[in-house]
Structure formats: structure tokens, C-alpha cells
Amino acid sequence: MHVDLNIARFDPESGEKKPYREEFNIEVDETSTVLDGLIKIREEVDGTLGLRCSCRSAICGSCAMRVNGKAVLACNTKISDLVSDENKSINVEPVGNMKLIKDLIVEFDTHWQKIKAIEPWVKTDAPPPEAEYIASNESMMELIGVMGCIQCGACVSDCTVLAVDESFLGPAALAKAYRFLADPRDDANNQRLKDLNEPAGMWDCTRCMQCVEVCPKGVDPMGRIMKLRDFAMEAGYKNTTGARHAEVFSDIIKNNGVLNEFWLPVKTFGMFNIPEMLKLAPIGLKAMMRGKMPPIFYEKIPGSKNITKLFEKTKVV
Amino acid sequence: MKYAFYPGCVSKGAAPELYRATIEVCKKLDIELDTETMEGASCTGSGVLQEKNEKLGDTLNARTFAMGENSGLPIMTICSTCQGVMSQARSRMADLEYRESVNSSLSDENLEYKGQAEPRHLLWIIIEDIGIEKFKEKIVKPLTGLKIAPFYGCYIVRPSDVLGFGENPERKHSLEMIIEAVGAEVADFPGKSACCGFPILTINEKNSMKMVSNHTLSAKKEGAVAMVTPCPLCHLNLDGYQPTASKQVGQPIDLPILHLPQLIGLALGIDPKVLKLNQHIINTESVVSALALTP
Ligand code: FES
Numbered sequence: 346m347h348v349d350l351n352i353a354r355f356d357p358e359s360g361e362k363k364p365y366r367e368e369f370n371i372e373v374d375e376t377s378t379v380l381d382g383l384i385k386i387r388e389e390v391d392g393t394l395g396l397r398c399s400c401r402s403a404i405c406g407s408c409a410m411r412v413n414g415k416a417v418l419a420c421n422t423k424i425s426d427l428v429s430d431e432n433k434s435i436n437v438e439p440v441g442n443m444k445l446i447k448d449l450i451v452e453f454d455t456h457w458q459k460i461k462a463i464e465p466w467v468k469t470d471a472p473p474p475e476a477e478y479i480a481s482n483e484s485m486m487e488l489i490g491v492m493g494c495i496q497c498g499a500c501v502s503d504c505t506v507l508a509v510d511e512s513f514l515g516p517a518a519l520a521k522a523y524r525f526l527a528d529p530r531d532d533a534n535n536q537r538l539k540d541l542n543e544p545a546g547m548w549d550c551t552r553c554m555q556c557v558e559v560c561p562k563g564v565d566p567m568g569r570i571m572k573l574r575d576f577a578m579e580a581g582y583k584n585t586t587g588a589r590h591a592e593v594f595s596d597i598i599k600n601n602g603v604l605n606e607f608w609l610p611v612k613t614f615g616m617f618n619i620p621e622m623l624k625l626a627p628i629g630l631k632a633m634m635r636g637k638m639p640p641i642f643y644e645k646i647p648g649s650k651n652i653t654k655l656f657e658k659t660k661v662v
Numbered sequence: 663m664k665y666a667f668y669p670g671c672v673s674k675g676a677a678p679e680l681y682r683a684t685i686e687v688c689k690k691l692d693i694e695l696d697t698e699t700m701e702g703a704s705c706t707g708s709g710v711l712q713e714k715n716e717k718l719g720d721t722l723n724a725r726t727f728a729m730g731e732n733s734g735l736p737i738m739t740i741c742s743t744c745q746g747v748m749s750q751a752r753s754r755m756a757d758l759e760y761r762e763s764v765n766s767s768l769s770d771e772n773l774e775y776k777g778q779a780e781p782r783h784l785l786w787i788i789i790e791d792i793g794i795e796k797f798k799e800k801i802v803k804p805l806t807g808l809k810i811a812p813f814y815g816c817y818i819v820r821p822s823d824v825l826g827f828g829e830n831p832e833r834k835h836s837l838e839m840i841i842e843a844v845g846a847e848v849a850d851f852p853g854k855s856a857c858c859g860f861p862i863l864t865i866n867e868k869n870s871m872k873m874v875s876n877h878t879l880s881a882k883k884e885g886a887v888a889m890v891t892p893c894p895l896c897h898l899n900l901d902g903y904q905p906t907a908s909k910q911v912g913q914p915i916d917l918p919i920l921h922l923p924q925l926i927g928l929a930l931g932i933d934p935k936v937l938k939l940n941q942h943i944i945n946t947e948s949v950v951s952a953l954a955l956t957p
């Protein structure tokens with residue numbers, strides 16, 4: 346089978362000024378992966394092609410890269426799934442949101458710093474037991490999905506918040522934090538939540554689901570971040586804009602059935618938060634001039650009482 | 663073709679122009695809208711409610727789906743976020759045991775979600791029910807020469823498995839298909855399926871505004887004269903907050919952002935005023951006058 350691998354190249358050490366594209370036209374098997382194709386190029390065409398790989402079985406996490414714009418493991422991405430009779434070309438780039446070293450190799454330092462920052466080990470208060478720590482089966486079953494993370498960096502690569510703010514802890518580290526918060530043996534929940542509640546932590550996720558989409562291991566980082574928010578609100582960390590937003594949003598739906606875009610920001614910030622109100626005012630004014638101010642009085646849906654009842658029935662347990 | 667119309671909170675609140683444009687466009691496309699069936703339907707929870715209590719969110723959506731099923735009509739949405747949240751709820755409720763436990767809360771109202779209702783966005787309905795060729799036949803004022811950037815909104819593209827991209831692969835390119843069908847040219851840019859930043863607007867305005875300026879400026883770099891979105895929440899951020907984003911990045915942007923039905927409406931020959939193109943924060947005059955020049 347024929348394929349044209351269009352690869353992003355760049356070797357700053359050898360004095361190259363900027364990244365460029367190089368196309369390699371090769372023959373591969375029907376079963377070949379993108380990684381097989383790249384290794385073939387490195388072995389038979391151009392030995393200088395820089396890439397990382399090890400297990401070739403989606404276990405070690407070294408071969409993450411962007412293929413046709415999306416972060417994947419090159420070793421579990423089949424070429425035949427990406428080409429057709431009309432289109433034989435595949436784009437290969439290094440992962441995003443990390444500093445480039447050479448060709449498809451990036452620097453993982455910032456990623457590891459963030460993983461370290463969440464203190465990824467079980468912290469206990471009690472004196473160590475005589476034998477092993479016992480954790481229930483159910484609690485470990487809940488953790489199995491998130492423990493499946495192989496630190497490949499695919500979620501970090503495609504995170505839309507990291508793309509605009511490198512200080513964000515990011516999906517991988519936050520999912521890792523969840524792994525310890527949900528561990529019954531860990532006693533440091535309060536401190537952990539306090540730290541994660543800070544700016545650049547759990548509330549900065551924009552819920553875009555990129556991490557969920559690209560994770561090759563089904564870790565569901567965003568789902569874990571939402572659970573962190575749950576934990577934080579339950580533990581009484583309610584004084585962030587994010588927590589208030591969730592609270593106010595929920596109250597508005599509970600009482601009216603539908604959202605009211607006028608009161609949502611006003612109540613989230615608090616009416617007496619003068620600086621934020623002053624910021625909102627011109628935007629509201631502009632909207633009003635275009636004849637589209639959201640109604641100041643709550644509009645309820647017919648039968649909104651039924652919604653209130655559902656809220657009361659379906660309380661979180 | 664008749665649908666139970668689920669307009670969503672935003673088209674009834676902060677983006678009334680979307681509601682108007684939808685009604686006008688559907689008339690021209692022979693899409694009959696039942697606006698009563700869903701009058702008592704609640705908000706989908708938009709992912710925010712699900713943050714706090716997923717099952718409650720699913721219950722509200724099951725209630726909406728049951729109302730749709732009772733009417734015997736398929737449900738039509740006009741918001742990427744509504745679509746995504748509903749598709750996610752639907753996928754969780756494919757589990758019979760879970761669905762039954764959700765339904766048990768609905769018994770007071772005599773409602774039951776039977777697992778049949780499948781809400782779909784107008785964007786998909788045009789392609790799947792009308793058909794792109796049939797749709798093209800209805801175009802009376804092709805938007806020839808206009809370069810339009812697509813902006814999907816996260817929830818209508820991810821997670822792709824719950825959105826039925828496997829069975830309906832054209833959903834992945836649906837917005838580009840519509841742009842081309844109305845005679846315009848696609849201004850392709852890398853951010854088209856990224857986040858608009860709306861969900862973090864109140865939490866981290868700086869990051870949110872950076873998303874707005876990144877997307878609008880990179881679309882402009884590809885020659886876009888306007889951007890089109892099937893998501894009114896994206897519209898709120900990309901249009902409503904574009905002046906704030908422009909101030910933050912320190913450069914003018916001025917890229918008109920159209921709701922999907924507005925773009926279609928122009929090509930169907932509907933008066934821009936009827937489509938409420940004058941209700942945007944970013945002036946849309948440039949699009950209207952560019953259109954006036956096309957033959
Ligand atoms: S080479 Fe180990 S995950 Fe791909």
C-alpha cells in the first residue's frame with residue numbers, strides 16, 4: 346500500500362532556522378501503523394528523522410504525536426484507516442503545548458513538573474499498618490480507569506486551555522490528582538483540594554472534551570476534573586467564581602426550568618462586586634442597544650414546579 | 663417534514679436573532695416546526711448542572727425526550743451545546759437499568775423516555791433529512807466569492823462516539839458542507855473545532871478572551887469575511903465579547919459572527935433585517951454589502 350507521510354521537521358541544533366515539511370512516499374503493509382511507517386523511513390530513507398518509541402504496543406506512552414491534526418499514539422494508529430483511494434497523504438507533527446527538541450521529539454519537563462506538583466503519592470496520617478494498606482475492591486475499580494494513564498501527553502498536547510495559558514495544571518496532572526483524592530488510603534484530601542482550588546487548577550478547565558477525545562487509554566481526564574469540582578464543593582470550597590457559577594446556574598434551572606443569562610453572571614459575581622459589575626455593564630448596554638437584552642425578570646417554563654421537584658428527588662447522595 | 667422544536671435557553675434569551683432566523687429559514691426549507699410540544703421542556707443543564715449532579719441532568723433530558731416521543735415527532739435543536747449534552751445523556755441512558763432508574767423520577771408527570779427520541783441539530787437535519795443536493799436547489803442567492811470560516815462548538819464534535827460520527831461520518835464536515843452548498847468558500851483554520859472560551863468566561867476571562875482573539879484572527883488570516891457557528895454560546899463569546907478580546911490583544915478584529923440559520927437565510931434570499939443581522943455586537947454590514955455586490 347502506498348502512503349505519503351508529510352512530516353514536520355526541525356533540528357535547531359544543526360542550525361535550522363524554522364520548522365519545515367518533508368514528504369516521504371513509501372510502501373507499507375495493509376496492517377502497518379503510522380509508527381511502522383516512520384521507523385521504515387528512519388531505517389531506509391533518512392536516518393536523521395527524530396522520534397521516540399519503545400513498546401510499539403500502546404503501553405509505554407513514548408510515541409504520542411499529532412497525526413492529521415489530532416494527538417494519537419503512532420503505534421496504535423493504522424495507516425489504512427487514514428488513507429483512501431483519493432487521498433494517500435497523512436500529516437505527522439510533534440505533540441502540541443510542549444517545547445520542540447527535534448522533529449517529532451518534544452521536551453516533557455513542564456509536564457513532569459506539573460505531575461510532581463500534585464504530589465502523586467499516597468499520604469497517610471496514621472502510623473503504617475503492620476502489613477500492606479488495604480483498599481476495598483470497589484474503590485480500586487473506580488480508580489482503575491485513571492490509573493491506566495501512560496503519561497503519553499496526548500491530552501496535554503490538544504488541551505485548549507494549555508494552548509492559551511501554559512500555567513494551567515492541565516488534564517494529565519488533574520486526572521492524576523483525582524487518582525489520589527479518590528484513593529481511600531489517602532488522608533490529604535483537604536490540602537489537595539485547597540491547592541487544586543487555586544487559579545490554574547481545576548476551575549480553569551473549559552470542558553472542551555479534547556482530552557476525553559484524544560486519550561488513547563480511556564482515562565477521561567475531563568470527567569475526573571468534574572469530579573474534583575464536586576469534591577471541592579462538597580468539602581466546602583464554595584468561594585470560587587467557578588463554584589458559585591455552578592451553584593447559581595443550578596438554582597436558576599431549579600426554580601425556572603430554563604436559564605436566565607442576565608442573572609447568571611450578576612449572581613455569580615455578586616451584585617455588590619462593583620468592579621465586575623462595571624465590566625458587565627457596557628456589554629449589557631451594547632446588547633440592549635441591539636435589542637437583545639436577556640429578560641431581567643425570570644421567565645419560567647410552564648410546569649416549572651415539576652423541575653423543582655425533580656431537583657429535590659435527585660439529590661446527590 | 664415536521665419537528666418538535668427545542669430552541670434552547672439562549673435563543674429564547676440572549677440570542678433572540680437566532681430564534682427569528684431559524685423560524686424564517688425553516689419556512690423556506692419546508693421544515694414545519696411544532697413550537698408547542700417543547701414549551702414545558704427544561705434547560706439541558708449545558709454540562710454545568712452535570713458537573714454537580716450528572717443523574718439530575720440526565721433526568722431533565724429524559725423528560726424532554728419523553729415529551730418528544732409523546733408527540734411522535736423527531737426533536738430539532740439549534741445549539742451545539744444542547745445537542746452535545748443531549749447526545750451524552752442519550753448515550754448514558756442506552757443502559758436499560760440506568761434509564762429505568764431515571765424514568766422512575768418522571769412517573770409523577772406520567773412521562774417515560776423509551777430510548778427512541780434522537781434529538782438532532784438543524785445542521786445535521788439539513789444534510790440527513792433534506793439532503794445536500796435538494797438543499798442546494800433551494801439556494802436563490804449563492805454567496806459566491808465570500809470566504810466563511812466554520813466554528814463548530816466543542817459539544818457538536820466531541821466526544822465523537824456519542825455524537826454518532828461513526829454511522830454519520832458527514833457530521834464531521836457538516837458545517838463546511840453547508841458553507842459550500844450556499845455557494846461560499848470555506849476559510850479553513852486550525853481552531854474550527856476548538857473551544858470558544860465561553861465556559862470559562864466568568865472564571866478566567868483572560869484565557870477566554872485569548873481563545874476568542876486567536877480564533878477570529880486566525881480565521882481572518884485565512885481570508886474569512888465572516889465566521890459561522892451552529893452554537894449560540896460560541897456566538898455570545900465570539901461576537902459579544904470580541905470587543906473585549908480585541909482590547910486585550912491590542913489589535914482590531916471586527917469579524918462578523920453569523921448564526922448558522924443566518925448564513926443559510928442570506929442564501930435563501932431572506933432580507934438581512936428579517937434575519938436580525940443588525941442585532942449583533944460586531945457589525946455585519948460588511949457581509950451584507952459584499953453580498954449586494956455578488957451577481
Ligand atoms: S511505542 Fe509505546 S506507546 Fe507507542
